[in-house]
Amino acid sequence: xxxxxxxxxxxxxxxxxxxxxxxxxxxxxxxxxxxxxxxxxxxxxxxxxxxxxxxxxxxxxxxxxxxxxxxxxxxxxxxxxxxxxxxxxxxxxxxxxxxxxxxxxxxxxxxxxxxxxxxxxxxxxxxxxxxxxxxxxxxxxxxxxxxxxxxxxxxxxxxxxxxxxxxxxxxxxxxxxxxxxx
Ligand SMILES: Cc1cc2nc3c(=O)[nH]c(=O)nc-3n(C[C@H](O)[C@H](O)[C@H](O)COP(=O)(O)O)c2cc1C
Numbered sequence: 001x002x003x004x005x006x007x008x009x010x011x012x013x014x015x016x017x018x019x020x021x022x023x024x025x026x027x028x029x030x031x032x033x034x035x036x037x038x039x040x041x042x043x044x045x046x047x048x049x050x051x052x053x054x055x056x057x058x059x060x061x062x063x064x065x066x067x068x069x070x071x072x073x074x075x076x077x078x079x080x081x082x083x084x085x086x087x088x089x090x091x092x093x094x095x096x097x098x099x100x101x102x103x104x105x106x107x108x109x110x111x112x113x114x115x116x117x118x119x120x121x122x123x124x125x126x127x128x129x130x131x132x133x134x135x136x137x138x139x140x141x142x143x144x145x146x147x148x149x150x151x152x153x154x155x156x157x158x159x160x161x162x163x164x165x166x167x168x169x170x171x172x173x174x175x176x177x178x179x180x181x182x
Contacts, residue, residue, distance in 0.1 A: 001179060003031045004066035008073025008084035008107075010039050015108040015148040016072045018157040023070075025158075026165070027172055033070070036062040044089040056090050060097045068102040068179040069133070075109055075118035085125070092130030102182045103133040104175040106143035114144030136171075136178050143171050 009016045024033045040055040042048075052060075063069060073084055091097050105122050107115025119142060126133040145151060151161035159165060 001031045001067045001176065002065065003033050003068050003070055003179075004062050005033055005035050005070040005072060006038055006084065006087060007035060008038075008071065008081045010083060013157070014074070015110075015145075015152055016074050016106075018152055019106065019108050019145070019159055020070075020072050021157065022159040023168070023172070026168075031172070031176065034062075038083055038087040041083075041087055041090060044086050046093075049090075049093045052090065052094075059087065060091060060095060063091055063097040063101065064095070066101065068104070068175065069098075070104050070106060070175075071122065072106045072108070073115065073118060073122070074107060075111075075113075075115040078117040079121045080118045080125070088125055088131060092128065096130055096132075098126070098131045098133040100182070101133050102136070102175070102179045104136045104141075104143075104171070104178075106145070108145040108148045110146075110148050112146045114146035116142070116144050119144065134178075134182050136175055141171055141174055143168065 005020050007017050007020050036059055041059060042053055073080055105119050107119055109115045123135060126135050145164060151159060151164055153160045
């Protein structure tokens with residue numbers, strides 16, 4: 001099962017990127033996780049949507065070819081980061097690669113609320129007519145990781161909090177079943 005991941009932070013030592021790497025190692029053999037690049041996407045420009053730059057083409061192709069998409073993102077000012085919104089705006093036009101695509105949202109933050117406000121916005125965006133992703137239903141399936149500095153190993157960057165890892169295992173299984181059912 002090919003799972004393409006978008007990480008909403010461009011920071012080198014991003015906790016959200018570290019979560020991706022932890023998952024890529026931990027679920028090796030179970031799912032094939034790869035990352036899609038959003039750093040090189042230009043600002044969305046409607047004049048270019050029919051003849052987009054190569055980076056946009058590659059980004060859209062990676063989403064189109066995925067069985068499911070993970071969006072792992074921090075919260076910026078109570079919403080999702082601009083780079084992530086920009087990527088979703090590109091994806092929402094012309095070939096609309098998210099329509100019907102199974103998506104799971106996860107987020108890591110230093111604060112206690114674990115990106116809940118960003119994820120609420122993200123769910124609204126993913127329901128927009130040009131996107132219409134099939135997001136893993138809420139009700140126990142939100143992965144909101146707060147207090148990141150207590151849960152990740154400073155040396156290796158890996159998520160090491162046992163309770164969080166066990167929770168993540170069960171949510172990844174839920175997503176795999178969801179992808180199979182869509
Ligand atoms: C521009 C900006 C806005 C932020 N806004 C929020 C916020 O609204 N809520 C929150 O919990 N953390 C906020 N933070 C703190 C982030 O949770 C923290 O920087 C986190 O480490 C970012 O994720 P990353 O480690 O993957 O880069 C903000 C950080 C930045 C740089």
